[in-house]
Amino acid sequence: MRISVQEDDFDVGLEIDALCKKQTRIGAVTSFVGLVRDDFEAPIIGLELEHYAEMTQKALTNIGKEALHRFDIFDLTIIHRFGYLALGERIVLVVTVGSHRSQSFQACEFIMDYLKTQAPFWKKEKTSRGNIWVEANKKDDTAFDKWNLGKVKE
């Protein structure tokens, strides 16, 4: 399991290759990349990502461990950036690897849903109309809650 909280950008291809090279049983690789996106109501120049440094690594490690426990996957990588990120830049990467796609897809989605509500990061958007703290989205809580309903390792 590779967990990194960093200011620098990451190379998606290199991260996937590094994870896959570790073993030959892998048949499915799922990756998710989150980007700084524009908002048409208030055009975004970039965003400042604040985090609780003493807690973020720990929180992401817990999320990763929970995913390895719940799903039939072999390994995973989670990278989350902080600091100033311009429009279009990469914010987060999740890669999960397993034998088959179903568990790999589910684990990747689970990690993102979990991270969205449990990892201590906060976005402040820099827009042409000033700087605005991003409000949490209720949909994120709903997405997280669905995983507590039971299931998952088949």
Place this chain on the structure above:
Amino acid sequence: MLKVLYFARLREIFGIASEEISGVPLETVADLKEWLAHRGEVWSCELASDKVVRAAINQEMATDVDKIHDGDEIALFPPVTGG
């Protein structure tokens, strides 16, 4: 003694990132929020209103009913928005 940290909007509005609180009998996260809210103005506006304020105790997510102990690091912050 408790070490209390504030993040994001709360850090900006309160004008401090951290402080140490001692000599106050506080049992839970809710007690701490209530005690801080008594400072008035922005503190009561943020902590005693219907705004959602999350907490962590020693870098683990916590809820209002969770117990706090001497030496703990308590963080108060708005709902997270990473990812």
